Amino acid sequence: MFQRKRINIAALLALGSVLAGTAMAQETLQRVEVTGSRIKTIDTEGQSPIVVMTAESIKADGIRTAEGLLNNLPQVFADFGGAVSNGATGTATVNLRNLGSSRTLVLINGRRMPAGSPRNVAADLNQIPVSMIQRVEVLTGGASAVYGADAVAGVVNFILKENFQGVEFDGSYQFFNHQQGNAVGDVVTARGFPVPGNKSADGKVKEFSVTVGGNFADNKGNAVLNFTAHREDALLQSERDFSSCSLGIASGGKAFNCGGSSTNATGRFLLNQGSFTVADANGGVRGYKAATDAFNFGPINYFQRPSDRYSVTASAHYDINDMARVYTQLGFHDDHTVAQIAPSGIFFGNSPNIHYENPLLSDAWKATLAASNALIEDADGKPAPLSFNKPGDIANIAALGRRNVEGGGRQDDIRHTSYRSIIGVKGDIGAWSYDVFGQIGRVVYQETYLNDFSNARISRALDVVSDASGKPVCRTKLDGTDPNCVPYNIWKLGGVTPEALKYISTPGFQKGFTNQGVFGGSVAGDLTEYGLKLPTANSGVGVAFGVEHRYDQLELSVDNAFSTGDLAGQGGPTKSVAGRYSVDDIYGEVRVPLVDRKPLIYALNLSTSYRHSKYSTGNNTNTYGTGLDWSPIKEVKFRGSYQQAVRSPNVVELFTPGAIGLFNADTDPCSGEVDPKTGTVASGMTAAQCARTGVTANQYGKILDSSAGQFNGFFSGNEKLKPETSRSLTFGLVATPIKDLNVSLDYFNIEVKDAIGSVPATTSLNQCLETGDPYFCNKIHRDKLGSIWISQSGYIDSMNENLAKFKTKGLDVGLDYALRMGELGRLDASLLGTYLQEFSNQTAPGLGSYDCAGLYGSTCGTPAPKWRHKLRGTWATPWNVNATLTWRHFGSVDVDTTSSNSQLSGTVNEITKTFGAQNYLDLAMSYKLTKVITLAASINNLLDKDPPVGVTGAPFGNGNTYPVVYDAMGRRITLGLNAKF
Numbered sequence: 001m002f003q004r005k006r007i008n009i010a011a012l013l014a015l016g017s018v019l020a021g022t023a024m025a026q027e028t029l030q031r032v033e034v035t036g037s038r039i040k041t042i043d044t045e046g047q048s049p050i051v052v053m054t055a056e057s058i059k060a061d062g063i064r065t066a067e068g069l070l071n072n073l074p075q076v077f078a079d080f081g082g083a084v085s086n087g088a089t090g091t092a093t094v095n096l097r098n099l100g101s102s103r104t105l106v107l108i109n110g111r112r113m114p115a116g117s118p119r120n121v122a123a124d125l126n127q128i129p130v131s132m133i134q135r136v137e138v139l140t141g142g143a144s145a146v147y148g149a150d151a152v153a154g155v156v157n158f159i160l161k162e163n164f165q166g167v168e169f170d171g172s173y174q175f176f177n178h179q180q181g182n183a184v185g186d187v188v189t190a191r192g193f194p195v196p197g198n199k200s201a202d203g204k205v206k207e208f209s210v211t212v213g214g215n216f217a218d219n220k221g222n223a224v225l226n227f228t229a230h231r232e233d234a235l236l237q238s239e240r241d242f243s244s245c246s247l248g249i250a251s252g253g254k255a256f257n258c259g260g261s262s263t264n265a266t267g268r269f270l271l272n273q274g275s276f277t278v279a280d281a282n283g284g285v286r287g288y289k290a291a292t293d294a295f296n297f298g299p300i301n302y303f304q305r306p307s308d309r310y311s312v313t314a315s316a317h318y319d320i321n322d323m324a325r326v327y328t329q330l331g332f333h334d335d336h337t338v339a340q341i342a343p344s345g346i347f348f349g350n351s352p353n354i355h356y357e358n359p360l361l362s363d364a365w366k367a368t369l370a371a372s373n374a375l376i377e378d379a380d381g382k383p384a385p386l387s388f389n390k391p392g393d394i395a396n397i398a399a400l401g402r403r404n405v406e407g408g409g410r411q412d413d414i415r416h417t418s419y420r421s422i423i424g425v426k427g428d429i430g431a432w433s434y435d436v437f438g439q440i441g442r443v444v445y446q447e448t449y450l451n452d453f454s455n456a457r458i459s460r461a462l463d464v465v466s467d468a469s470g471k472p473v474c475r476t477k478l479d480g481t482d483p484n485c486v487p488y489n490i491w492k493l494g495g496v497t498p499e500a501l502k503y504i505s506t507p508g509f510q511k512g513f514t515n516q517g518v519f520g521g522s523v524a525g526d527l528t529e530y531g532l533k534l535p536t537a538n539s540g541v542g543v544a545f546g547v548e549h550r551y552d553q554l555e556l557s558v559d560n561a562f563s564t565g566d567l568a569g570q571g572g573p574t575k576s577v578a579g580r581y582s583v584d585d586i587y588g589e590v591r592v593p594l595v596d597r598k599p600l601i602y603a604l605n606l607s608t609s610y611r612h613s614k615y616s617t618g619n620n621t622n623t624y625g626t627g628l629d630w631s632p633i634k635e636v637k638f639r640g641s642y643q644q645a646v647r648s649p650n651v652v653e654l655f656t657p658g659a660i661g662l663f664n665a666d667t668d669p670c671s672g673e674v675d676p677k678t679g680t681v682a683s684g685m686t687a688a689q690c691a692r693t694g695v696t697a698n699q700y701g702k703i704l705d706s707s708a709g710q711f712n713g714f715f716s717g718n719e720k721l722k723p724e725t726s727r728s729l730t731f732g733l734v735a736t737p738i739k740d741l742n743v744s745l746d747y748f749n750i751e752v753k754d755a756i757g758s759v760p761a762t763t764s765l766n767q768c769l770e771t772g773d774p775y776f777c778n779k780i781h782r783d784k785l786g787s788i789w790i791s792q793s794g795y796i797d798s799m800n801e802n803l804a805k806f807k808t809k810g811l812d813v814g815l816d817y818a819l820r821m822g823e824l825g826r827l828d829a830s831l832l833g834t835y836l837q838e839f840s841n842q843t844a845p846g847l848g849s850y851d852c853a854g855l856y857g858s859t860c861g862t863p864a865p866k867w868r869h870k871l872r873g874t875w876a877t878p879w880n881v882n883a884t885l886t887w888r889h890f891g892s893v894d895v896d897t898t899s900s901n902s903q904l905s906g907t908v909n910e911i912t913k914t915f916g917a918q919n920y921l922d923l924a925m926s927y928k929l930t931k932v933i934t935l936a937a938s939i940n941n942l943l944d945k946d947p948p949v950g951v952t953g954a955p956f957g958n959g960n961t962y963p964v965v966y967d968a969m970g971r972r973i974t975l976g977l978n979a980k981f
Contacts, residue, residue, distance in 0.1 A: 178970025283362025
């Protein structure tokens with residue numbers, strides 16, 4: 001079960017895993033090292049709270065991915081995984097306390113994992129085979145003094161199987177079963193889009209693993225080898241009724257409609273007299289109607305990405321003598337996945353020249369374009385018409401968008417291959433233990449982006465003239481500039497040819513790697529036998545100290561199509577990045593038993609830790625922690641800790657060149673027409689307020705909004721960044737009031753200062769509108785149409801800086817109870833819950849903070865419910881059957897614009913005001929068929945509940961919901977077989 005750390009070590013070593021917190025019979029205990037400290041001790045109930053997931057709880061969860069297992073914990077928030085498509089990195093990451101995956105340190109058997117990808121440096125959980133996990137220990141709160149930088153929010157330590165003997169086969173088959181019936185389906189039907197039928201089995205996941213292990217050299221050594229193959233099928237958003245169209249908000253805000261992108265299937269031509277589109281196969285022209293012409297981009301997006309994953313994990317050790325054990329750990333993983341999103345096309349940033357002599361233009365189009373030219377105005381708003389009636393004249397098209405519906409969705413083909421090796425020597429010499437090791441990790445990254453368009457070729461393919469025979473050809477083919485050019489006929493329905501698609505389409509390529517090396521040595525000792533103990537204590541002082549050298553290297557190389565921004569569907573250029581830094585650490589810990597076995601003081605212990613780090617970038621940091629635990633009686637312990645942690649800027653944050661990218665926002669507050677009744681645009685922003693953001697008097701009331709909710713930002717690294725610092729305070733109570741009942745309450749308070757990030761573009765925009773502060777207004781650059789999305793000359797600056805501050809606090813609750821029922825077996829119950837009291841953000845100094853606890857939205861991001869819990873009961877029957885029932889609860893959340901905070905408040909639509917509380921029931925059963933074969937089955941989301949839906953933004957918003965947070969795809973059924981010989 002998942003629970004607070006309270007493990008009897010002798011039983012753990014004998015059985016592999018037990019219920020955390022279970023009261024055990026008298027056994028010989030030994031000192032061990034637990035997550036959060038390098039000092040070996042009998043007391044496994046540390047001064048900082050730790051959650052443990054055992055192998056049994058992992059099987060009961062029925063989930064075969066590491067990120068899926070962790071996302072079920074109340075302390076973990078949504079991050080990258082298999083349900084992310086638009087903006088996917090191909091990796092899976094963990095985000096403790098919602099402080100970001102880069103502030104969560106991930107370990108395997110106590111050793112740091114390498115950067116997961118050149119695109120996302122957080123550790124990639126795809127490298128971890130679930131079949132090899134013995135248990136997972138999650139320590140929340142800073143731990144940089146013990147493990148080094150990045151452990152700001154805490155540490156996740158995956159303990160993999162060692163000392164294994166025998167052969168174990170493990171296979172599982174998983175699929176989704178879903179009955180359609182969401183009310184959104186009526187909206188889809190009303191729009192005329194297809195609604196899928198019920199699904200008996202889709203989104204299939206298959207996994208097979210074999211583990212072989214045994215002793216050798218007269219039991220002086222042991223070796224373990226695991227091979228795992230994992231395959232996931234694609235699942236499209238079109239396969240669920242609530243995601244069959246891209247949702248928008250109907251007038252009045254009380255109902256959904258099917259929205260979509262104005263870059264549509266028949267083209268949207270933004271002219272001076274309005275927006276137009278193609279009417280028929282003869283080249284007819286009609287007005288563009290958002291209600292019916294917007295492109296439904298959702299259905300073709302992946303809800304679950306297809307992936308093929310293979311891993312080989314090996315470990316071995318050999319005892320040279322009683323004082324020295326040589327050990328090694330080796331890991332290989334290869335993961336191939338594809339992220340598919342809506343088709344590419346001509347997006348509004350591309351406004352090619354259309355000449356009068358273009359033979360593909362119908363008379364209707366020539367007349368419409370001539371009318372647009374006749375309405376040209378100069379900079380002062382005075383008439384300045386241009387002709388469009390003779391060869392050489394160019395049409396004045398403000399913006400042009402057309403979707404590549406003929407070519408299919410954009411596909412991001414991503415592959416990560418990782419190699420990890422560790423070799424070391426450790427042992428015990430008297431009261432001392434030592435560990436000297438070296439570790440090398442490398443991740444190789446490859447990406448091929450398919451079905452995108454070339455901006456340069458679009459311009460050539462639209463500039464069409466007649467050759468000597470009267471046949472339409474590209475001007476560049478006629479003059480020899482580009483003999484391969486093929487005309488792209490978007491002026492009539494059915495005009496696009498396969499040859500034109502082949503010419504305009506172009507792939508993009510990226511490749512890169514991350515390298516990590518860690519070399520260190522540590523010594524730990526129990527000083528009792530030297531007499532170093534207080535007279536009031538039975539145990540002596542424990543110490544640990546060591547040194548460590550680590551380097552991290554990252555390189556991302558992109559082709560010309562990416563680097564120049566030629567790929568139309570990328571939102572801007574992607575630049576190559578390269579860099580390396582190293583750090584030298586010295587660290588130490590001291591644990592001092594103050595009082596033992598005295599009245600009202602069964603035990604009183606003090607611990608301190610310190611680490612000094614020297615970075616090659618010129619930064620030096622000091623991290624430290626102190627903790628105190630007091631047990632007035634054996635059954636009750638009070639504990640508390642205070643720690644300062646750091647996170648050094650990574651290569652991407654330091655060295656990324658500046659480039660245009662996309663950010664999500666509900667709307668541009670200065671867009672839309674002026675309401676004659678109010679004299680303002682729909683948001684209520686006046687002409688004077690919008691002028692602060694660069695809107696001219698002539699543009700006010702004429703600015704086109706982005707129907708896709710995506711706008712341009714200019715993002716860049718900063719080599720002058722300094723490390724972040726955080727302070728974590730925890731205190732709590734652990735008690736066993738009656739036999740077999742364990743209760744824990746732990747308060748946490750974590751504050752991150754000088755956090756690396758950029759001022760959110762929405763913050764800059766809103767603050768400029770409200771205050772006119774030049775700091776924010778100078779970041780906003782509008783294009784010639786007044787937009788911040790149509791062309792790349794419209795954007796908002798967002799450079800990395802040390803300027804943010806985060807604070808989160810709340811209460812973790814843990815409860816474990818074991819009831820022995822005689823001949824009926826045993827009933828185990830556990831509860832793990834988190835109350836989130838505050839999650840505040842300050843995005844820029846002096847701006848003030850806003851609290852996202854209980855909210856979701858374009859500023860606060862993924863849902864952050866104030867209360868989450870996981871309640872589980874397991875009945876271990878005497879008939880070789882175990883049954884587990886789990887209740888997962890997510891509290892309700894309101895959209896962030898309901899907040900009274902000026903940085904959050906805004907338009908509130910009734911239909912998306914609240915995501916109601918979500919409750920999921922999971923059922924799991926296992927049957928031991930023989931001594932070696934166990935059958936298992938589980939059903940997650942037993943009642944097939946639909947997720948809450950609304951208008952969400954990438955990357956974690958997908959399919960009108962948050963599939964990384966909620967069970968979005970329906971009832972998940974898992975069948976498993978385990979055979980151990």
